[in-house]
Amino acid sequence: MxxxxxxxxxxxxxxxxxxxxxxxxxxxxxxxxxxxxxxxxxxxxxxxxxxxxxxxxxxxxxxxxxxxxxxxxxxxxxxxxxxxxxxxxxxxxxxxxxxxxxxxxxxxxxxxxxxxxxxxxxxxxxxxxxxxxxxxxxxxxxxxxxxxxLDTEIRAAPIDPKTMLQEIVQSRPGSKLEYVVVDVTGPDHMPEYTVACVIDGRRVSTGKGSSKKEAEEDAARNWLVRNGYSDGASYDKNHLTDDEIGRQE
The missing domain is CATH 1.10.1520.10 (Ribonuclease III domain)
Structure with a gap:
């Protein structure tokens, strides 16, 4: 900082x-x-x-x-x-x-x-x-x-992938984002959650984690990476198409 x-x-x-x-x-x-x-x-x-x-x-x-x-x-x-x-x-x-x-x-x-x-x-x-x-x-x-x-030091704050994806979806009027738990495996003391990221009723990515929150973040990050935001650092809300937002896995 x-x-x-x-x-x-x-x-x-x-x-x-x-x-x-x-x-x-x-x-x-x-x-x-x-x-x-x-x-x-x-x-x-x-x-x-x-x-x-x-x-x-x-x-x-x-x-x-x-x-x-x-x-x-x-x-x-x-x-x-x-x-x-x-x-x-x-x-x-x-x-x-x-x-x-x-x-x-x-x-x-x-x-x-x-x-x-x-x-x-x-x-x-x-x-x-x-x-x-x-x-x-x-x-x-x-x-x-x-x-x-243009000061990269000011813009270097960590970025939550769920927040980023939420902003992308909200930039498209009427679009809806939700996360759905599709599987839980492993023992009670060490579960692994599998969560699907769903946009406008379409499953667009999947994530895994030791908690629902971690799995949701992983699902959001996977969507960002698959759509070209591999550094998890940016998006241009004005240049995303409906297909890019709702592209299925």
Missing amino acids: PGTEKIQRLRTVFDHAVASLEPELRAQAFTHISWSNEQGDTGSSNERLEFLGDAVISLAVALHLYENHPQVPEGDLTRMRASLVSGTSLAAVAKAVGLGRHLKLGRGEELTGGRERPKTLAGALEAFFGAYFIRHGWDKVRALTEQLL
């Missing part, structure tokens, strides 16, 4: 960038849809800025990789970009810079831990970059992207 000095430096950079936004634009960037729904004003949420910021970040990272890795083929560049702009990576950066303290949340979202929820943090960071682009333009937003998002 990064040291205190580096975290403080990144927070200072982020705080200065936040302060540079006009008050109305700044407020919208950090207004979660839960707060807007409670107020009856969905137009005030950060969802449109999140849409813009997602595109801005993706382009800035793509340009950085293209310019700094001239010998790397397209497929590898795509995976590198996916790692840098994944929900997991963005949430790690957002947490490091203390973005959660800026969020405006609905009461229910606040009570259920929304201020620390990875998906909420990642979305708000994208919205912030969208707002920063509107205020300062391309050159400055690209420079800020390099300062905040």
